[in-house]
Amino acid sequence: xxxxxxxxxxxxxxxxxxxxxxxxxxxxxxxxxxxxxxxxxxxxxxxxxxxxxxxxxxxxxxxxxxxxxxxxxxxxxxxxxxxxxxxxxxxxxxxxxxxxxxxxxxxxxxxxxxxxxxxxxxxxxxxxxxxxxxxxxxxxxxxxxxxxxxxxxxxxxxxxxxxxxxxxxxxxxxxxxxxxxxxxxxxxxxxxxxxxxxxxxxxxxxxxxxxxxxxxxxxxxxxxxxxxxxxxxxxxxxxxxxxxxxxxxxxxxxxxxxxxxxxxxxxxxxxxxxxxxxx
Amino acid sequence: xxxxxxxxxxxxxxxxxxxxxxxxxxxxxxxxxxxxxxxxxxxxxxxxxxxxxxxxxxxxxxxxxxxxxxxxxxxxxxxxxxxxxxxxxxxxxxxxxxxxxxxxxxxxxxxxxxxxxxxxxxxxxxxxxxxxxxxxxxxxxxxxxxxxxxxxxxxxxxxxxxxxxxxxxxxxxxxxxxxxxxxxxxxx
Numbered sequence: 060x061x062x063x064x065x066x067x068x069x070x071x072x073x074x075x076x077x078x079x080x081x082x083x084x085x086x087x088x089x090x091x092x093x094x095x096x097x098x099x100x101x102x103x104x105x106x107x108x109x110x111x112x113x114x115x116x117x118x119x120x121x122x123x124x125x126x127x128x129x130x131x132x133x134x135x136x137x138x139x140x141x142x143x144x145x146x147x148x149x150x151x152x153x154x155x156x157x158x159x160x161x162x163x164x165x166x167x168x169x170x171x172x173x174x175x176x177x178x179x180x181x182x183x184x185x186x187x188x189x190x191x192x193x194x195x196x197x198x199x200x201x202x203x204x205x206x207x208x209x210x211x212x213x214x215x216x217x218x219x220x221x222x223x224x225x226x227x228x229x230x231x232x233x234x235x236x237x238x239x240x241x242x243x244x245x246x247x248x249x250x251x252x253x254x255x256x257x258x259x260x261x262x263x264x265x266x267x268x269x270x271x272x273x274x275x276x277x278x279x280x281x282x283x284x285x286x287x288x289x290x291x292x293x294x295x296x297x298x299x300x301x302x303x304x305x306x307x308x309x310x311x312x313x314x315x316x317x318x319x320x321x322x323x324x325x326x327x328x329x330x331x332x333x334x335x336x337x338x
Numbered sequence: 339x340x341x342x343x344x345x346x347x348x349x350x351x352x353x354x355x356x357x358x359x360x361x362x363x364x365x366x367x368x369x370x371x372x373x374x375x376x377x378x379x380x381x382x383x384x385x386x387x388x389x390x391x392x393x394x395x396x397x398x399x400x401x402x403x404x405x406x407x408x409x410x411x412x413x414x415x416x417x418x419x420x421x422x423x424x425x426x427x428x429x430x431x432x433x434x435x436x437x438x439x440x441x442x443x444x445x446x447x448x449x450x451x452x453x454x455x456x457x458x459x460x461x462x463x464x465x466x467x468x469x470x471x472x473x474x475x476x477x478x479x480x481x482x483x484x485x486x487x488x489x490x491x492x493x494x495x496x497x498x499x500x501x502x503x504x505x506x507x508x509x510x511x512x513x514x515x516x517x518x519x520x521x522x523x524x525x526x
Contacts, residue, residue: 099520100519100520102502102516106464109467110466110467113466113467113469116469116470116473117469121408122414122468122472123414123415123469124415124468125417125466125468125469126404126405126414126415126416126417126468127403127419127468128405128415164405164406164408164414165405166403166405166406166415166488167487168403175374177486177488177489179487204466206419206443209420237443237444237513238442238443238462238513239422239442240420241442241465291522291523292521292522292523293518293519293520294520295516295517297464297465298513298516299462299512299513300515300516300517300518300520302520328465330466
């Protein structure tokens with residue numbers, strides 16, 4: 060058994076939360092640059108230009124890319140040969156979020172659902188822990204904005220609805236969202252599993268490097284078709300009209316019950332932030 | 339043809355009546371911030387007949403919850419939040435003289451109707467460009483509800499704050515027009 064002190068988890072989560080909010084990934088920057096080239100609408104081109112300038116400023120001037128520094132989603136893949144010592148994993152992760160959002164001058168965006176009183180330190184994080192083979196601990200910190208999360212949907216379709224039904228719901232979700240989730244967006248789609256798994260698949264699909272196709276050619280084909288249909292809507296950057304409503308559609312699929320066809324659509328704004336660290 | 343208009347807040351009826359959808363505005367002067375929780379407080383205060391922390395006539399309300407300022411800085415990132423969440427409160431404020439709202443995303447028909455009736459406009463700032471937009475904010479001061487944290491009401495002095503006219507006083511909608519131009523599928 061390899062021992063890992065949970066204090067290292069706190070340090071790693073803290074650093075990842077700060078980096079994710081200040082330093083856009085190379086995949087995102089490349090996608091924004093491609094968009095600035097490819098977009099036909101003048102206002103859409105201008106939006107891409109602003110987003111590239113915003114990304115540069117964020118990193119150089121140490122201002123978060125977006126004031127919505129997100130609810131912190133943390134994926135923890137724990138190797139089954141790892142022994143975590145010195146405390147509780149969830150507490151260590153939350154402590155990392157608390158310190159990162161405090162010391163990193165990030166906005167604290169969590170509140171009591173009814174009184175709306177702010178929790179003051181952006182905790183609790185939404186933590187997904189998974190056991191995997193090996194003796195490593197992989198942590199992925201995903202600050203997720205509220206505006207795009209609000210436009211996400213879950214559908215329990217009938218098996219008879221098939222691929223056509225899935226496409227209809229994905230396109231409908233993007234259409235209804237319109238300008239609200241800060242297009243150009245990334246569309247995460249989870250197909251199959253059950254009620255909660257479909258949503259988790261949709262979220263997980265957003266962790267993939269932006270624009271990289273699903274390795275399964277059948278799923279990759281669905282991604283290409285969905286991207287075309289979504290962009291045919293003409294919503295464009297910031298909803299001002301244009302060719303690029305979505306920079307990518309990512310799909311994850313797994314078997315489901317013979318009675319069901321769950322489909323989840325998780326909308327990600329252009330401020331796609333995720334930071335990975337392996338201990 | 340769209341135009342670029344420099345506006346000095348607070349605004350007059352004439353200031354907003356000259357604006358058409360698609361126009362770029364550069365706002366200078368004083369504007370106020372409020373999002374979900376602050377709007378609820380403001381409308382509750384009005385219902386109880388209490389005085390508001392700011393004069394509404396002619397004002398611009400910016401839907402934003404900024405991130406904290408680093409020491410020596412005016413403000414953190416400060417881009418717009420999604421406006422529809424303020425739709426149930428906006429007509430009340432427009433009736434009392436609010437002249438413009440800055441946010442992102444679609445507005446409800448009753449907000450668009452109130453803008454038409456009482457001469458007000460809705461301006462879109464670039465969502466997710468919080469670092470860039472913060473450069474146009476020269477001073478920031480919390481004037482009400484500090485306990486709301488990022489949702490507190492701030493008084494901001496801005497200089498050439500850029501936005502696009504999304505809804506004008508004629509009830510037109512830039513989002514609808516823009517999408518019509520680029521849509522390739524039949525509307526459902």
